[in-house]
Amino acid sequence: MEYRNFGKTDFMTSALGFGCMRLPQVPGEESRIDEPEAARMVRHAIDQGVNYIDTAWSYHGGQSEVFLGKALQDGYREKVALATKMPSWLIEKQEDFDQYFSTQLERLQTDHIDFYLLHALNQKHWDNYLNLNVFDWVEKQIADGKIRHIGFSFHDEYPVFEKILTGYDHWDFCQIQYNYMDVDYQAGQRGLQLASERGLGVVIMEPLKGGKLAIEVPPAPVKAVFDQTERPWKPAEWALQWLWNQPEVGLVLSGMSTFEQVEQNLASASRSGVGSLTENEATVIEEARSAWQGLAPVACTHCEYCLPCPNEVLIPQIFEIYNNAVMYDHQDRGQHTYQSQIAENNRADVCIECEVCESLCPQHLTIINYLKDAHVYLSGG
Ligand SMILES: NC(=O)c1ccc[n+]([C@@H]2O[C@H](COP(=O)([O-])OP(=O)(O)OC[C@H]3O[C@@H](n4cnc5c(N)ncnc54)[C@H](OP(=O)(O)O)[C@@H]3O)[C@@H](O)[C@H]2O)c1
Numbered sequence: 001m002e003y004r005n006f007g008k009t010d011f012m013t014s015a016l017g018f019g020c021m022r023l024p025q026v027p028g029e030e031s032r033i034d035e036p037e038a039a040r041m042v043r044h045a046i047d048q049g050v051n052y053i054d055t056a057w058s059y060h061g062g063q064s065e066v067f068l069g070k071a072l073q074d075g076y077r078e079k080v081a082l083a084t085k086m087p088s089w090l091i092e093k094q095e096d097f098d099q100y101f102s103t104q105l106e107r108l109q110t111d112h113i114d115f116y117l118l119h120a121l122n123q124k125h126w127d128n129y130l131n132l133n134v135f136d137w138v139e140k141q142i143a144d145g146k147i148r149h150i151g152f153s154f155h156d157e158y159p160v161f162e163k164i165l166t167g168y169d170h171w172d173f174c175q176i177q178y179n180y181m182d183v184d185y186q187a188g189q190r191g192l193q194l195a196s197e198r199g200l201g202v203v204i205m206e207p208l209k210g211g212k213l214a215i216e217v218p219p220a221p222v223k224a225v226f227d228q229t230e231r232p233w234k235p236a237e238w239a240l241q242w243l244w245n246q247p248e249v250g251l252v253l254s255g256m257s258t259f260e261q262v263e264q265n266l267a268s269a270s271r272s273g274v275g276s277l278t279e280n281e282a283t284v285i286e287e288a289r290s291a292w293q294g295l296a297p298v299a300c301t302h303c304e305y306c307l308p309c310p311n312e313v314l315i316p317q318i319f320e321i322y323n324n325a326v327m328y329d330h331q332d333r334g335q336h337t338y339q340s341q342i343a344e345n346n347r348a349d350v351c352i353e354c355e356v357c358e359s360l361c362p363q364h365l366t367i368i369n370y371l372k373d374a375h376v377y378l379s380g381g
Helices: 035-047 059-071 095-108 123-131 134-143 158-166 188-197 209-214 220-227 235-244 259-270 279-293 315-327 331-341 356-360 367-379
Strands: 003-005 012-014 016-019 029-033 052-054 081-086 113-121 147-154 173-177 201-205 251-254
Touching: 012 016, 016 035, 016 259, 029 059, 035 059, 035 259, 052 201, 052 251, 059 095, 081 095, 095 113, 095 134, 113 123, 113 134, 123 158, 134 147, 147 158, 147 201, 158 188, 173 188, 188 201, 209 235, 220 235, 220 279, 235 251, 235 259, 235 279, 251 259, 315 331, 315 367, 331 367, 356 367
Parallel strands: 016 052, 016 251, 052 081, 081 113, 113 147, 147 173, 173 201, 201 251
Antiparallel strands: 003 012
Protein backbone atom coordinates (compact mmCIF):
# COMPACT_ATOMS: atom_id res chain seq x y z
CA MET A 1 0.00 0.00 0.00
CA GLU A 2 1.17 3.53 -0.73
CA TYR A 3 0.74 6.10 2.03
CA ARG A 4 0.37 9.82 1.47
CA ASN A 5 0.48 13.04 3.46
CA PHE A 6 -2.97 14.21 4.37
CA GLY A 7 -2.91 18.00 4.30
CA LYS A 8 -1.50 19.64 7.42
CA THR A 9 -2.62 16.77 9.67
CA ASP A 10 -0.02 14.34 10.97
CA PHE A 11 -2.00 11.41 9.54
CA MET A 12 -0.44 9.37 6.75
CA THR A 13 -3.37 8.01 4.80
CA SER A 14 -3.48 4.94 2.62
CA ALA A 15 -3.87 5.94 -1.03
CA LEU A 16 -7.07 3.88 -1.14
CA GLY A 17 -9.91 4.42 1.31
CA PHE A 18 -12.98 2.20 1.68
CA GLY A 19 -16.30 3.97 1.01
CA CYS A 20 -19.19 2.13 2.67
CA MET A 21 -22.02 3.42 0.48
CA ARG A 22 -22.07 0.57 -2.03
CA LEU A 23 -21.60 -2.55 0.06
CA PRO A 24 -22.80 -5.91 -1.29
CA GLN A 25 -26.45 -6.60 -0.61
CA VAL A 26 -28.42 -9.76 0.06
CA PRO A 27 -29.79 -10.83 -3.34
CA GLY A 28 -33.44 -9.86 -3.66
CA GLU A 29 -33.35 -7.74 -0.49
CA GLU A 30 -31.97 -4.41 -1.59
CA SER A 31 -32.07 -2.74 1.79
CA ARG A 32 -30.05 -5.49 3.52
CA ILE A 33 -26.26 -5.49 3.51
CA ASP A 34 -24.70 -8.92 2.93
CA GLU A 35 -22.87 -8.55 6.23
CA PRO A 36 -20.56 -11.60 6.16
CA GLU A 37 -19.32 -10.72 2.67
CA ALA A 38 -19.07 -7.00 3.37
CA ALA A 39 -17.11 -7.69 6.60
CA ARG A 40 -14.77 -10.01 4.69
CA MET A 41 -14.14 -7.21 2.18
CA VAL A 42 -13.60 -4.47 4.76
CA ARG A 43 -11.29 -6.61 6.90
CA HIS A 44 -9.31 -7.79 3.89
CA ALA A 45 -8.79 -4.18 2.80
CA ILE A 46 -7.59 -3.27 6.30
CA ASP A 47 -5.30 -6.32 6.45
CA GLN A 48 -3.77 -5.10 3.17
CA GLY A 49 -3.08 -1.62 4.54
CA VAL A 50 -6.25 0.48 4.02
CA ASN A 51 -6.42 2.79 7.04
CA TYR A 52 -9.37 5.09 6.24
CA ILE A 53 -13.00 3.96 6.20
CA ASP A 54 -15.83 6.29 5.22
CA THR A 55 -19.49 5.98 6.08
CA ALA A 56 -22.44 8.27 6.79
CA TRP A 57 -25.70 8.43 8.71
CA SER A 58 -27.73 7.76 5.57
CA TYR A 59 -25.81 5.07 3.69
CA HIS A 60 -27.73 1.85 3.13
CA GLY A 61 -30.74 3.42 4.84
CA GLY A 62 -28.78 3.84 8.10
CA GLN A 63 -27.41 0.28 8.10
CA SER A 64 -23.88 1.14 6.95
CA GLU A 65 -22.82 2.64 10.29
CA VAL A 66 -24.44 -0.22 12.23
CA PHE A 67 -22.70 -2.77 10.02
CA LEU A 68 -19.32 -1.06 10.40
CA GLY A 69 -19.67 -0.99 14.17
CA LYS A 70 -19.78 -4.79 14.02
CA ALA A 71 -17.23 -5.27 11.24
CA LEU A 72 -14.63 -3.22 13.11
CA GLN A 73 -14.73 -5.43 16.22
CA ASP A 74 -11.88 -7.87 17.01
CA GLY A 75 -9.25 -5.10 16.95
CA TYR A 76 -10.07 -3.64 13.52
CA ARG A 77 -11.38 -0.33 14.89
CA GLU A 78 -7.93 0.46 16.30
CA LYS A 79 -6.28 -0.13 12.93
CA VAL A 80 -8.24 2.49 11.01
CA ALA A 81 -9.25 6.11 10.92
CA LEU A 82 -13.04 6.17 10.88
CA ALA A 83 -14.97 8.87 9.02
CA THR A 84 -18.67 9.59 9.26
CA LYS A 85 -20.90 12.58 8.64
CA MET A 86 -23.53 14.81 10.22
CA PRO A 87 -26.74 14.47 8.13
CA SER A 88 -26.99 18.16 7.20
CA TRP A 89 -30.47 17.92 5.68
CA LEU A 90 -31.94 16.67 9.00
CA ILE A 91 -30.53 19.41 11.21
CA GLU A 92 -33.15 21.85 12.45
CA LYS A 93 -31.91 22.97 15.86
CA GLN A 94 -28.71 22.89 17.95
CA GLU A 95 -29.85 19.90 20.02
CA ASP A 96 -29.85 17.83 16.81
CA PHE A 97 -26.04 17.91 16.70
CA ASP A 98 -25.74 15.91 19.93
CA GLN A 99 -28.66 13.68 19.10
CA TYR A 100 -27.30 12.46 15.75
CA PHE A 101 -23.68 12.36 16.88
CA SER A 102 -24.33 10.30 20.00
CA THR A 103 -26.42 7.83 17.98
CA GLN A 104 -23.56 7.56 15.49
CA LEU A 105 -21.08 6.74 18.26
CA GLU A 106 -23.45 4.03 19.46
CA ARG A 107 -24.00 2.61 15.99
CA LEU A 108 -20.28 2.56 15.31
CA GLN A 109 -19.48 1.17 18.78
CA THR A 110 -16.76 3.74 19.33
CA ASP A 111 -16.05 6.69 21.64
CA HIS A 112 -14.63 8.99 18.96
CA ILE A 113 -14.70 9.74 15.24
CA ASP A 114 -11.32 10.36 13.63
CA PHE A 115 -12.61 12.33 10.65
CA TYR A 116 -16.02 13.93 11.05
CA LEU A 117 -17.70 15.68 8.13
CA LEU A 118 -20.60 18.03 7.70
CA HIS A 119 -22.29 16.03 4.96
CA ALA A 120 -23.10 17.29 1.46
CA LEU A 121 -22.57 20.98 2.14
CA ASN A 122 -24.28 23.40 -0.21
CA GLN A 123 -25.31 27.02 0.24
CA LYS A 124 -28.51 26.14 2.10
CA HIS A 125 -26.90 23.73 4.56
CA TRP A 126 -23.96 26.06 5.11
CA ASP A 127 -26.29 28.97 6.02
CA ASN A 128 -28.22 26.71 8.37
CA TYR A 129 -25.05 25.54 10.12
CA LEU A 130 -23.80 29.11 10.56
CA ASN A 131 -27.15 30.16 12.02
CA LEU A 132 -26.90 27.29 14.50
CA ASN A 133 -23.26 28.10 15.44
CA VAL A 134 -22.14 24.62 14.47
CA PHE A 135 -18.47 25.40 15.11
CA ASP A 136 -19.08 26.05 18.81
CA TRP A 137 -20.41 22.51 18.97
CA VAL A 138 -17.58 21.11 16.79
CA GLU A 139 -14.88 22.76 18.89
CA LYS A 140 -16.38 21.37 22.09
CA GLN A 141 -16.32 17.84 20.61
CA ILE A 142 -12.70 18.33 19.56
CA ALA A 143 -11.75 19.59 23.03
CA ASP A 144 -13.49 16.52 24.55
CA GLY A 145 -11.60 14.19 22.17
CA LYS A 146 -14.78 12.92 20.52
CA ILE A 147 -13.91 14.37 17.11
CA ARG A 148 -10.28 14.30 16.02
CA HIS A 149 -10.48 16.16 12.70
CA ILE A 150 -13.24 18.25 11.15
CA GLY A 151 -14.11 18.51 7.49
CA PHE A 152 -16.99 18.66 5.01
CA SER A 153 -18.18 16.95 1.88
CA PHE A 154 -19.44 19.15 -0.89
CA HIS A 155 -22.16 19.26 -3.57
CA ASP A 156 -22.73 22.69 -5.06
CA GLU A 157 -21.16 25.14 -7.52
CA TYR A 158 -17.51 26.21 -7.21
CA PRO A 159 -18.11 29.71 -5.72
CA VAL A 160 -19.95 28.10 -2.80
CA PHE A 161 -16.98 25.77 -2.27
CA GLU A 162 -14.65 28.75 -2.03
CA LYS A 163 -16.99 30.47 0.42
CA ILE A 164 -17.17 27.42 2.69
CA LEU A 165 -13.45 26.76 2.50
CA THR A 166 -12.58 30.30 3.50
CA GLY A 167 -15.53 30.64 5.90
CA TYR A 168 -13.88 28.65 8.70
CA ASP A 169 -10.17 28.76 9.58
CA HIS A 170 -9.84 25.33 11.16
CA TRP A 171 -10.98 22.88 8.50
CA ASP A 172 -8.66 19.86 8.46
CA PHE A 173 -10.00 18.21 5.32
CA CYS A 174 -12.70 18.14 2.70
CA GLN A 175 -14.28 15.54 0.42
CA ILE A 176 -15.06 16.36 -3.21
CA GLN A 177 -16.41 14.59 -6.27
CA TYR A 178 -13.53 14.42 -8.74
CA ASN A 179 -12.62 12.11 -11.59
CA TYR A 180 -11.23 12.55 -15.09
CA MET A 181 -14.68 13.42 -16.44
CA ASP A 182 -15.58 15.81 -13.59
CA VAL A 183 -12.64 18.18 -13.71
CA ASP A 184 -14.81 21.30 -13.97
CA TYR A 185 -17.79 20.00 -12.02
CA GLN A 186 -18.71 21.33 -8.54
CA ALA A 187 -15.42 21.96 -6.64
CA GLY A 188 -13.44 20.36 -9.47
CA GLN A 189 -9.73 20.79 -10.10
CA ARG A 190 -9.81 24.44 -8.97
CA GLY A 191 -11.31 23.39 -5.66
CA LEU A 192 -8.77 20.59 -5.24
CA GLN A 193 -5.93 23.03 -5.72
CA LEU A 194 -7.34 25.69 -3.44
CA ALA A 195 -8.05 23.21 -0.65
CA SER A 196 -4.57 21.76 -0.95
CA GLU A 197 -2.95 25.23 -0.90
CA ARG A 198 -4.86 25.97 2.31
CA GLY A 199 -3.40 22.83 3.92
CA LEU A 200 -6.53 20.66 3.86
CA GLY A 201 -6.31 16.95 3.22
CA VAL A 202 -8.49 16.18 0.21
CA VAL A 203 -10.60 13.03 0.02
CA ILE A 204 -11.83 12.10 -3.45
CA MET A 205 -15.31 10.62 -3.79
CA GLU A 206 -16.87 9.15 -6.92
CA PRO A 207 -13.41 8.52 -8.46
CA LEU A 208 -15.01 6.17 -11.01
CA LYS A 209 -18.06 8.42 -11.44
CA GLY A 210 -20.07 5.92 -9.41
CA GLY A 211 -18.82 3.04 -11.61
CA LYS A 212 -19.53 4.62 -15.02
CA LEU A 213 -15.81 4.90 -15.83
CA ALA A 214 -15.14 1.33 -14.73
CA ILE A 215 -17.12 -0.73 -17.20
CA GLU A 216 -14.97 -3.59 -18.51
CA VAL A 217 -15.68 -2.84 -22.15
CA PRO A 218 -16.24 0.88 -22.66
CA PRO A 219 -17.80 2.29 -25.85
CA ALA A 220 -15.63 1.71 -28.94
CA PRO A 221 -14.06 5.21 -29.18
CA VAL A 222 -13.00 5.10 -25.52
CA LYS A 223 -11.79 1.50 -25.76
CA ALA A 224 -9.69 2.44 -28.81
CA VAL A 225 -7.86 5.08 -26.74
CA PHE A 226 -6.95 2.64 -23.96
CA ASP A 227 -6.08 -0.11 -26.46
CA GLN A 228 -3.28 2.04 -27.95
CA THR A 229 -1.28 1.89 -24.72
CA GLU A 230 1.07 -0.79 -23.46
CA ARG A 231 -0.31 -0.79 -19.93
CA PRO A 232 -2.51 -3.80 -19.23
CA TRP A 233 -4.79 -1.63 -17.07
CA LYS A 234 -8.57 -1.88 -17.02
CA PRO A 235 -10.59 1.34 -17.38
CA ALA A 236 -11.07 1.52 -13.58
CA GLU A 237 -7.33 1.53 -13.00
CA TRP A 238 -6.73 4.28 -15.55
CA ALA A 239 -9.23 6.46 -13.70
CA LEU A 240 -7.67 5.72 -10.30
CA GLN A 241 -4.05 6.16 -11.41
CA TRP A 242 -4.94 9.53 -12.96
CA LEU A 243 -6.06 10.66 -9.49
CA TRP A 244 -3.13 9.24 -7.56
CA ASN A 245 -0.75 10.90 -10.00
CA GLN A 246 -1.76 14.30 -8.59
CA PRO A 247 0.07 15.57 -5.48
CA GLU A 248 -2.99 17.49 -4.22
CA VAL A 249 -5.02 14.28 -3.89
CA GLY A 250 -4.96 12.93 -0.35
CA LEU A 251 -6.85 9.68 -0.56
CA VAL A 252 -9.17 8.12 -3.07
CA LEU A 253 -12.34 6.58 -1.66
CA SER A 254 -13.74 3.72 -3.60
CA GLY A 255 -17.21 2.34 -2.97
CA MET A 256 -16.41 -1.30 -3.69
CA SER A 257 -19.29 -3.74 -4.02
CA THR A 258 -17.46 -7.05 -4.62
CA PHE A 259 -14.43 -8.79 -3.16
CA GLU A 260 -12.86 -8.82 -6.63
CA GLN A 261 -13.12 -5.03 -6.84
CA VAL A 262 -11.40 -4.75 -3.46
CA GLU A 263 -8.54 -6.93 -4.68
CA GLN A 264 -8.23 -5.03 -7.95
CA ASN A 265 -8.22 -1.62 -6.30
CA LEU A 266 -5.73 -2.74 -3.65
CA ALA A 267 -3.42 -3.92 -6.42
CA SER A 268 -3.87 -0.60 -8.26
CA ALA A 269 -3.12 1.37 -5.08
CA SER A 270 0.08 -0.59 -4.56
CA ARG A 271 1.26 0.58 -8.01
CA SER A 272 0.28 4.20 -7.42
CA GLY A 273 2.30 7.32 -6.80
CA VAL A 274 2.54 11.04 -7.46
CA GLY A 275 4.07 11.60 -10.89
CA SER A 276 3.92 7.91 -11.80
CA LEU A 277 2.11 8.52 -15.10
CA THR A 278 4.29 9.44 -18.05
CA GLU A 279 3.40 12.48 -20.13
CA ASN A 280 2.04 10.16 -22.82
CA GLU A 281 -0.13 8.38 -20.30
CA ALA A 282 -1.54 11.65 -19.04
CA THR A 283 -2.42 12.40 -22.67
CA VAL A 284 -4.24 9.06 -22.90
CA ILE A 285 -6.61 10.26 -20.19
CA GLU A 286 -7.18 13.54 -22.05
CA GLU A 287 -8.01 11.52 -25.16
CA ALA A 288 -10.32 9.19 -23.23
CA ARG A 289 -12.14 12.25 -21.88
CA SER A 290 -12.60 13.63 -25.39
CA ALA A 291 -13.77 10.24 -26.62
CA TRP A 292 -16.44 10.09 -23.87
CA GLN A 293 -17.45 13.68 -24.60
CA GLY A 294 -17.76 12.83 -28.29
CA LEU A 295 -20.58 10.44 -27.36
CA ALA A 296 -22.72 13.28 -26.00
CA PRO A 297 -25.65 13.99 -28.33
CA VAL A 298 -25.72 17.75 -27.55
CA ALA A 299 -22.51 19.82 -27.66
CA CYS A 300 -23.80 22.09 -24.88
CA THR A 301 -20.97 23.73 -22.92
CA HIS A 302 -23.24 24.78 -20.03
CA CYS A 303 -22.44 28.48 -20.62
CA GLU A 304 -26.08 29.33 -19.79
CA TYR A 305 -26.29 32.13 -22.39
CA CYS A 306 -29.66 30.59 -23.34
CA LEU A 307 -31.09 31.42 -19.90
CA PRO A 308 -33.46 32.63 -18.67
CA CYS A 309 -35.87 30.82 -20.96
CA PRO A 310 -39.09 32.88 -21.27
CA ASN A 311 -41.05 29.72 -20.46
CA GLU A 312 -38.59 28.58 -17.74
CA VAL A 313 -37.30 25.46 -19.46
CA LEU A 314 -34.09 24.44 -17.66
CA ILE A 315 -32.21 23.99 -20.93
CA PRO A 316 -28.59 23.32 -19.80
CA GLN A 317 -29.66 21.08 -16.92
CA ILE A 318 -31.84 19.00 -19.25
CA PHE A 319 -29.02 18.64 -21.76
CA GLU A 320 -26.63 17.60 -18.99
CA ILE A 321 -28.97 14.81 -17.87
CA TYR A 322 -29.59 13.77 -21.50
CA ASN A 323 -25.87 13.77 -22.37
CA ASN A 324 -24.88 11.76 -19.30
CA ALA A 325 -27.63 9.22 -19.87
CA VAL A 326 -26.61 8.67 -23.51
CA MET A 327 -22.82 8.77 -22.93
CA TYR A 328 -22.87 6.19 -20.16
CA ASP A 329 -25.82 4.22 -21.55
CA HIS A 330 -27.95 4.81 -18.48
CA GLN A 331 -31.34 5.73 -19.91
CA ASP A 332 -33.19 4.48 -16.82
CA ARG A 333 -31.07 6.59 -14.45
CA GLY A 334 -31.43 9.59 -16.77
CA GLN A 335 -35.21 9.16 -16.74
CA HIS A 336 -35.21 8.96 -12.96
CA THR A 337 -33.05 12.10 -12.65
CA TYR A 338 -35.26 13.97 -15.12
CA GLN A 339 -38.41 13.06 -13.22
CA SER A 340 -36.96 13.77 -9.79
CA GLN A 341 -34.82 16.87 -10.42
CA ILE A 342 -36.68 18.81 -13.11
CA ALA A 343 -40.14 20.07 -12.13
CA GLU A 344 -42.88 19.50 -14.71
CA ASN A 345 -43.11 23.19 -15.56
CA ASN A 346 -39.36 23.33 -16.31
CA ARG A 347 -39.19 20.26 -18.56
CA ALA A 348 -38.40 20.17 -22.27
CA ASP A 349 -42.01 19.68 -23.39
CA VAL A 350 -43.09 23.12 -22.12
CA CYS A 351 -40.89 24.75 -24.80
CA ILE A 352 -43.02 27.10 -26.91
CA GLU A 353 -40.45 27.29 -29.73
CA CYS A 354 -40.01 31.06 -29.41
CA GLU A 355 -36.37 30.65 -30.56
CA VAL A 356 -34.94 33.15 -28.03
CA CYS A 357 -32.49 30.51 -26.80
CA GLU A 358 -31.28 29.61 -30.29
CA SER A 359 -30.55 33.25 -31.07
CA LEU A 360 -28.34 33.43 -27.94
CA CYS A 361 -26.48 30.11 -28.14
CA PRO A 362 -22.78 30.70 -28.98
CA GLN A 363 -22.55 27.09 -30.24
CA HIS A 364 -25.47 27.69 -32.65
CA LEU A 365 -27.20 24.59 -31.35
CA THR A 366 -30.64 23.74 -32.70
CA ILE A 367 -31.91 23.78 -29.14
CA ILE A 368 -35.59 23.31 -29.94
CA ASN A 369 -34.99 20.03 -31.76
CA TYR A 370 -32.57 18.80 -29.14
CA LEU A 371 -35.12 19.53 -26.41
CA LYS A 372 -37.65 17.38 -28.26
CA ASP A 373 -35.14 14.53 -28.55
CA ALA A 374 -34.19 14.87 -24.90
CA HIS A 375 -37.80 14.77 -23.75
CA VAL A 376 -38.58 11.65 -25.77
CA TYR A 377 -35.46 9.89 -24.44
CA LEU A 378 -35.89 11.00 -20.82
CA SER A 379 -39.61 10.54 -20.47
CA GLY A 380 -39.66 7.20 -22.23
CA GLY A 381 -42.40 8.60 -24.44
N1 LIG B 1 -20.18 12.77 1.05
C1 LIG B 1 -20.91 12.62 -0.01
O1 LIG B 1 -21.74 13.46 -0.33
C2 LIG B 1 -20.65 11.37 -0.83
C3 LIG B 1 -21.26 11.21 -2.07
C4 LIG B 1 -20.89 10.10 -2.82
C5 LIG B 1 -19.97 9.20 -2.29
N2 LIG B 1 -19.42 9.37 -1.07
C6 LIG B 1 -18.43 8.42 -0.47
O2 LIG B 1 -17.40 8.23 -1.41
C7 LIG B 1 -17.28 6.83 -1.67
C8 LIG B 1 -16.79 6.64 -3.07
O3 LIG B 1 -17.77 7.10 -4.01
P1 LIG B 1 -18.38 6.03 -4.99
O4 LIG B 1 -18.88 4.86 -4.20
O5 LIG B 1 -19.33 6.76 -5.87
O6 LIG B 1 -17.06 5.57 -5.78
P2 LIG B 1 -16.78 5.11 -7.26
O7 LIG B 1 -15.48 4.37 -7.15
O8 LIG B 1 -16.86 6.24 -8.21
O9 LIG B 1 -17.94 4.11 -7.63
C9 LIG B 1 -18.10 2.89 -6.97
C10 LIG B 1 -18.59 1.87 -7.94
O10 LIG B 1 -17.59 1.67 -8.94
C11 LIG B 1 -17.54 0.31 -9.32
N3 LIG B 1 -16.17 -0.19 -9.05
C12 LIG B 1 -15.34 0.06 -8.01
N4 LIG B 1 -14.15 -0.56 -8.21
C13 LIG B 1 -14.22 -1.21 -9.39
C14 LIG B 1 -13.33 -2.01 -10.14
N5 LIG B 1 -12.10 -2.28 -9.74
N6 LIG B 1 -13.77 -2.53 -11.32
C15 LIG B 1 -15.02 -2.27 -11.77
N7 LIG B 1 -15.91 -1.51 -11.10
C16 LIG B 1 -15.52 -0.98 -9.93
C17 LIG B 1 -18.61 -0.42 -8.52
O11 LIG B 1 -19.79 -0.39 -9.31
P3 LIG B 1 -20.84 -1.63 -9.29
O12 LIG B 1 -21.35 -1.70 -7.90
O13 LIG B 1 -21.85 -1.17 -10.30
O14 LIG B 1 -20.06 -2.83 -9.69
C18 LIG B 1 -18.79 0.49 -7.33
O15 LIG B 1 -20.06 0.37 -6.74
C19 LIG B 1 -18.69 6.27 -1.37
O16 LIG B 1 -18.70 4.88 -1.19
C20 LIG B 1 -19.01 7.05 -0.14
O17 LIG B 1 -18.35 6.48 0.98
C21 LIG B 1 -19.74 10.46 -0.36
